[in-house]
Amino acid sequence: MADPLLSVQNLSTSFFTSEGVVRAVNDVSYDLMPGQTLGLVGESGSGKSVSALSLLRLIPNPPGKIVNGEVWFDGEELMSVDDSRMREIRGNDIAMVFQEPMTSLNPVLTIGRQLTEAIELHMGLGRTQANERAIELLNMVGIPAAEQRLFDFPHQFSGGMRQRVMIAMALSCDPKLLLADEPTTALDVTIQAQVLEVMARLSRELGTAVIVITHNLGVVARYADRVNVMYGGRIVESGEAGEIYARPKHAYTLGLLESVPRLDARTGRLIPIEGTPPDLTNLPDGCSFAPRCRFVTDQCTTERPVLQEFAPGHLVACWNSEAVALEADTILASAHTEEILEEETANV
Numbered sequence: 001m002a003d004p005l006l007s008v009q010n011l012s013t014s015f016f017t018s019e020g021v022v023r024a025v026n027d028v029s030y031d032l033m034p035g036q037t038l039g040l041v042g043e044s045g046s047g048k049s050v051s052a053l054s055l056l057r058l059i060p061n062p063p064g065k066i067v068n069g070e071v072w073f074d075g076e077e078l079m080s081v082d083d084s085r086m087r088e089i090r091g092n093d094i095a096m097v098f099q100e101p102m103t104s105l106n107p108v109l110t111i112g113r114q115l116t117e118a119i120e121l122h123m124g125l126g127r128t129q130a131n132e133r134a135i136e137l138l139n140m141v142g143i144p145a146a147e148q149r150l151f152d153f154p155h156q157f158s159g160g161m162r163q164r165v166m167i168a169m170a171l172s173c174d175p176k177l178l179l180a181d182e183p184t185t186a187l188d189v190t191i192q193a194q195v196l197e198v199m200a201r202l203s204r205e206l207g208t209a210v211i212v213i214t215h216n217l218g219v220v221a222r223y224a225d226r227v228n229v230m231y232g233g234r235i236v237e238s239g240e241a242g243e244i245y246a247r248p249k250h251a252y253t254l255g256l257l258e259s260v261p262r263l264d265a266r267t268g269r270l271i272p273i274e275g276t277p278p279d280l281t282n283l284p285d286g287c288s289f290a291p292r293c294r295f296v297t298d299q300c301t302t303e304r305p306v307l308q309e310f311a312p313g314h315l316v317a318c319w320n321s322e323a324v325a326l327e328a329d330t331i332l333a334s335a336h337t338e339e340i341l342e343e344e345t346a347n348v
Contacts, residue, residue: 003075004031005209006055006177011069013054016062020281024050026233028069029307032226034176037203037210039224039241041217041256045277047233048213049099052179056090074176092122095170096179097163104166105154111138111165112150115172122173137168141198160191164198171202178203181213196223217260221245229253232278232288235307239314248328249316251293258331287319295320295327 009029015022025047032038040048053059054066057078071078073094078086090096098104106114115137116130125133131150138146141164154162163183170178180199184192200223203210212224220227220241227244229237229252237250248254255273275292284290290300299319307317310325318324 002033004072005034005036005074006032007070007072008051008055009070009072011051011054011066011071013050013059013064013066015064017281022280023233023283024064024280025054026283028230028233028235030228030235030238032177032209032211034209035203035207036225037200037212037223039220039227040211040213040230041215041220041227042230043215043277045280046230048230049181051230052096052181052211052213055179056094056096057086058090088122091118091170091175092173093175094177094179095173095175097166097170097181097183099182105162107154110151110153111157115150115165115169118169119172133172134168137172138165140171140202141165141168142194143168158191160195163191163195167195167198167202171206171208174206175208178208178210179213180210182215183212184214184216184219192219199223217245217256229256232283233280234288234317235315236289236318237314237316238307239311243311243314247314247325249310249314249321249325250289250318251295251320251324252289254324254328254331255292287317295323 008031011025011028012023013025015024028047028051030038040051042048050059055071055078057066059066066079069079073089078089081089105111112131112134115134116127119125119130119133120127123133134150135146138149143149143161143164157165167183178199183199184195196219199210202208212219214220224241227239227241228235229244229250231252237244237248237253244253245257248257252273258271259273261270273292278284278288278291284301286299286301286303287293287305290296293300297320303319305317305319307315310316310321
C-alpha cells in the first residue's frame with residue numbers, strides 16, 4: 001500500500017486570550033493518500049479552518065499557537081522545518097483556497113500580477129513565461145478571453161469568476177495538496193456547482209489531493225472519498241464517504257444528516273440539533289457532545305471517548321455507537337441519504 005501524502009498526528013492548536021485558553025483543535029489525527037479528496041465537516045467553531053491553517057503554520061501568534069503534534073507531508077515533518085523552507089512549501093507543494101473570494105484578492109493589483117507573482121517566485125519563470133502560464137491557468141478554470149482578462153482588476157470579476165481565479169492561483173505551481181476552505185461561500189447555487197466541478201476535474205486530471213472544508217453535506221457526498229466529522233475541536237467520526245452517509249455511528253453525524261432537507265420528504269419537518277456548540281475555553285470532562293445528545297449516559301459525562309475503529313476504516317469517538325448505529329439504520333434505511341444529497345448538489 002502507498003504511503004500517505006499527508007499524515008497528521010495528534011495536532012493541537014490553542015488561542016491564548018484574556019478570557020482563557022481556546023482549544024480550537026484538540027488532538028487531531030488522520031491520513032490523506034495521493035489524489036484523494038477528504039471532506040472536513042462540522043458546525044462553525046468546530047475547528048475545521050484552524051486545523052487547515054495549522055498545516056501551513058499560518059496561525060497568528062499571538063494569540064494562537066500550535067501546542068502539539070506532527071504534520072508529515074511527502075516524508076517531511078512540517079512543524080520542525082524553518083520558516084524559509086515553510087515559505088517554499090506554501091503555494092508550491094501545498095496551496096490553499098481561502099474563504100470569501102470577494103476579499104481574498106488584492107484590489108489594487110491586476111489578476112495577472114497576482115497570478116504571476118507565485119509562478120515567478122516558486123517556478124523561477126520569467127515575466128513572459130509566467131504570463132503564458134497564467135493564461136493557461138485561467139483557461140483551465142473556465143474564464144473566457146483569458147489573455148485580455150489578465151489586465152483586469154478583481155472588482156471587474158463576478159464572485160464566481162473571482163473564486164475561479166483563486167483556484168487558478170492555488171493550482172499555479174501544480175501543488176500536491178490543495179486545501180479548499182469553504183470554496184463556495186457567498187456564491188449562488190449555480191456558481192457553486194460550477195466551481196466544485198472545476199475543482200473535481202482538475203483533481204482528476206492533475207492527481208492533486210484535496211481537503212474540502214464545508215458545511216454543505218451535499219458537496220461532501222458528491223465529491224469526497226473520505227469524511228472527517230469535527231466537533232469541539234476533535235474528530236468524532238471518520239470513514240469512507242459512502243459508509244458515513246449510509247451508516248453513521250456518532251450521534252452528531254446522525255444529527256447533521258437528519259437536519260438536511262430531503263427530496264423524498266418535502267412535507268416533513270427538519271430535525272435540528274438542539275443546544276449550542278461547546279465553549280472551547282471550558283470543555284467538559286466527558287464527551288463534548290453529551291449536553292446535546294439524545295443517547296447520553298452517565299459514562300458520557302465523565303469519560304471522554306477516544307477515536308477507535310468501529311469497522312474497517314470507520315473510526316468513531318462515542319460510547320454508544322451501537323445504539324446510534326441501530327437508530328441510524330432505522331431512520332436512513334429507506335432514505336438513501338448519500339444519493340439524495342448527491343442529487344441535490346447536482347441539481348443546483
